[in-house]
Amino acid sequence: MWFDFPEQWVFGWEVIKFIDQVVDWVVINFDPFFSAINIGVLRGILVPLEKLLLWFPWWVVIIVVGLIGWRIVSAKFAGIAMGFLVLMTVLGLVDFAMMTLALTLTATLLCVAVGLPMGIVAAKSNRIDGLIRPILDGMQTMPSFVYLIPALMLFGLGKVPAVMATCIYAIPPIIRLTNLGIRQVDPSVVEAAQSFGATPWQLLLKVQVPLALPTILAGLNQTVMMALAMVVIASMIGASGLGVEVLKGIARLEVGRGFIAGISIVFMAIILDRMSQGFARRQPVRAAA
Amino acid sequence: MSEENVNILCQNLWKVFGPDPESVWELVNNGVTKQEILEQTGHVIAVKDVSFEVHENEIFVIMGLSGSGKSTLVRCINRLIEPTKGTILIEGIDLAQMNDEQLKELRRHKLSMVFQNFGLLPHRSVVDNVAFGLEVRGEKGKETEEKVAQAVEQVGLKGWEKSRIHELSGGMQQRVGLARALAVGSEILLMDEPFSALDPLIRRQMQDEFINLRATVKKTVVFITHDLLEALKLGDRVAIMKDGEIVQIGTPQEIVSQPADDYVSEFVKDVPRGQVILVESIMEQPPVLVGSEQNLETVIKGMRTKRVTAAFVIDGDGRLKGITTMEQAEVSLSNGLKKVGEAAQPEFSSTSPDTPLEQCLPLVADDDTPVAVLGDQQRLLGVITRSAIIRAMQSGNAPHDEN
Numbered sequence: 001m002w003f004d005f006p007e008q009w010v011f012g013w014e015v016i017k018f019i020d021q022v023v024d025w026v027v028i029n030f031d032p033f034f035s036a037i038n039i040g041v042l043r044g045i046l047v048p049l050e051k052l053l054l055w056f057p058w059w060v061v062i063i064v065v066g067l068i069g070w071r072i073v074s075a076k077f078a079g080i081a082m083g084f085l086v087l088m089t090v091l092g093l094v095d096f097a098m099m100t101l102a103l104t105l106t107a108t109l110l111c112v113a114v115g116l117p118m119g120i121v122a123a124k125s126n127r128i129d130g131l132i133r134p135i136l137d138g139m140q141t142m143p144s145f146v147y148l149i150p151a152l153m154l155f156g157l158g159k160v161p162a163v164m165a166t167c168i169y170a171i172p173p174i175i176r177l178t179n180l181g182i183r184q185v186d187p188s189v190v191e192a193a194q195s196f197g198a199t200p201w202q203l204l205l206k207v208q209v210p211l212a213l214p215t216i217l218a219g220l221n222q223t224v225m226m227a228l229a230m231v232v233i234a235s236m237i238g239a240s241g242l243g244v245e246v247l248k249g250i251a252r253l254e255v256g257r258g259f260i261a262g263i264s265i266v267f268m269a270i271i272l273d274r275m276s277q278g279f280a281r282r283q284p285v286r287a288a289a
Numbered sequence: 290m291s292e293e294n295v296n297i298l299c300q301n302l303w304k305v306f307g308p309d310p311e312s313v314w315e316l317v318n319n320g321v322t323k324q325e326i327l328e329q330t331g332h333v334i335a336v337k338d339v340s341f342e343v344h345e346n347e348i349f350v351i352m353g354l355s356g357s358g359k360s361t362l363v364r365c366i367n368r369l370i371e372p373t374k375g376t377i378l379i380e381g382i383d384l385a386q387m388n389d390e391q392l393k394e395l396r397r398h399k400l401s402m403v404f405q406n407f408g409l410l411p412h413r414s415v416v417d418n419v420a421f422g423l424e425v426r427g428e429k430g431k432e433t434e435e436k437v438a439q440a441v442e443q444v445g446l447k448g449w450e451k452s453r454i455h456e457l458s459g460g461m462q463q464r465v466g467l468a469r470a471l472a473v474g475s476e477i478l479l480m481d482e483p484f485s486a487l488d489p490l491i492r493r494q495m496q497d498e499f500i501n502l503r504a505t506v507k508k509t510v511v512f513i514t515h516d517l518l519e520a521l522k523l524g525d526r527v528a529i530m531k532d533g534e535i536v537q538i539g540t541p542q543e544i545v546s547q548p549a550d551d552y553v554s555e556f557v558k559d560v561p562r563g564q565v566i567l568v569e570s571i572m573e574q575p576p577v578l579v580g581s582e583q584n585l586e587t588v589i590k591g592m593r594t595k596r597v598t599a600a601f602v603i604d605g606d607g608r609l610k611g612i613t614t615m616e617q618a619e620v621s622l623s624n625g626l627k628k629v630g631e632a633a634q635p636e637f638s639s640t641s642p643d644t645p646l647e648q649c650l651p652l653v654a655d656d657d658t659p660v661a662v663l664g665d666q667q668r669l670l671g672v673i674t675r676s677a678i679i680r681a682m683q684s685g686n687a688p689h690d691e692n
Contacts, residue, residue, distance in 0.1 A: 195402040
């Protein structure tokens with residue numbers, strides 16, 4: 001008897017009801033706000049980007065990827081990337097890939113727009129860092145499709161909720177690594193800048209961000225990869241692209257369809273990963289002697 | 290040193306590190322030591338009741354071992370570290386009373402700093418680094434470029450303007466740091482162990498170049514180092530710090546010849562005294578000093594009575610005309626010369642009062658005649674003897690202070 005926690009002290013049910021009420025209240029009262037985001041993101045970024053990418057003829061895509069790969073990474077990589085793309089074209093999946101790319105890039109853009117400033121703020125303030133850290137920890141441990149639920153409730157079905165869910169999932173790396181990068185900037189350089197009378201803004205823009213750039217770009221790389229991973233799952237709530245094909249494959253037990261879509265996603269992952277790493281490595285910042 | 294304007298005045302400065310610095314005052318007033326305060330409260334007293342002045346255009350060196358508080362002290366001067374208690378006046382203005390805007394202006398225009406680890410921006414070229422202080426002030430254009438070019442040339446880096454920092458050696462990087470501080474044109478230069486991270490040969494080269502630079506660039510310098518020899522070589526005045534307190538302030542000569550306590554004595558034991566002690570500290574009156582009109586025979590008699598081997602002959606204005614040894618005097622007498630002025634030899638060894646003793650050694654190596662110490666226009670200020678030089682150069686001896 002006295003080992004059991006008394007029933008009447010358990011408030012689980014009350015808390016659940018309360019949270020439901022809060023969520024309902026938010027959804028109803030902030031609807032204009034969320035609709036605005038919905039439309040803004042959709043019309044402003046996602047749709048134009050998707051249209052642009054789909055408009056390119058298949059051979060333009062292959063050549064552009066080849067050129068970028070060659071400049072940023074190496075000739076060998078460019079060859080491999082082009083090979084992957086040719087394969088995807090032959091499998092008829094290039095258009096889907098472009099849709100997935102549009103979603104990934106839009107999500108990445110939003111992640112950077114929100115995450116980079118947040119990382120900077122966290123780097124400058126220990127208090128905010130302490131506040132954000134557990135939230136980020138939570139975000140990174142929740143299973144990714146948990147984010148589909150609030151996205152669905154706030155934005156409905158379609159591409160935008162997919163992007164939103166992806167953003168939440170993919171934002172922690174860029175916040176964390178921006179924070180880390182800025183905190184790890186050589187303190188004597190920071191001191192030197194301050195001793196010459198730099199304002200906090202000047203310090204940030206002239207010293208901290210340029211020196212933290214390799215780490216920040218590593219964060220970008222991780223964010224891109226996580227975004228790509230998430231858009232596949234986000235296809236469950238209406239995103240178009242390769243994820244849909246995978247989903248169909250699973251639903252209809254068409255292993256072949258699922259497989260070729262899945263392999264295309266892997267190809268995209270490899271290309272995006274190498275390119276963003278290559279971009280990071282090309283920065284001329286080296287550690288001071 | 291020019292008219293001794295005080296550029297930096299530091300009074301009773303304290304810096305305590307820890308969560309509640311104010312809590313240590315009671316312990317301090319009861320005479321609790323720094324170590325005990327650390328153990329009892331976890332607070333570190335980095336700077337303990339430090340007071341000093343820095344005069345315009347002097348090189349003021351603060352020397353101490355690691356943990357003596359010297360780096361903390363210099364950072365209090367530009368408020369990179371906020372003092373806990375005490376006053377710092379820069380050109381008469383109280384540092385602690387300045388708001389952020391005034392502090393920013395002070396840092397941009399009146400102070401500049403050179404760091405031990407250089408503190409350069411690795412992604413920028415040499416000129417872009419040197420221009421940093423000017424850039425922060427919002428200056429650009431032709432005039433700025435000229436200031437930068439001039440600073441680069443002053444530190445001997447002409448031709449390296451476009452190089453990236455990581456292409457440069459340690460010594461060259463520190464020159465960039467120095468150029469950056471010079472380009473700003475500030476009156477006060479703070480240098481935190483600028484040469485300590487360089488290897489010994491480069492360090493010596495940089496010290497010599499710094500001394501040369503000093504001749505053309507007039508600035509008030511606060512120089513921090515842990516190397517006593519560097520302090521004595523570069524400083525006009527030196528302050529020795531131990532455990533957050535200043536133990537002695539004085540000229541290099543004073544530090545070496547009159548150490549304030551055992552700690553300083555121990556430190557200066559290994560200093561080659563000949564490089565630091567100057568002629569003026571062992572100068573004596575010549576035992577036989579005569580006017581050129583005096584009678585030669587009388588002078589010879591005087592020399593015999595006093596048992597000296599040389600007489601110093603001056604003219605009406607106190608200028609040294611020459612020296613005559615006993616032999617030369619007797620020979621001249623037997624040749625019929627009457628006045629000592631005619632017997633005086635115009636070639637003689639001489640030196641100046643601010644010459645280090647070491648440089649006088651060649652003058653007395655073969656000849657123990659006293660060496661004349663001359664001021665402006667050949668005025669005889671005194672003489673130094675070989676034995677006085679040797680005695681003063683021995684470690685553990687204070688120079689013979691006789692009037």
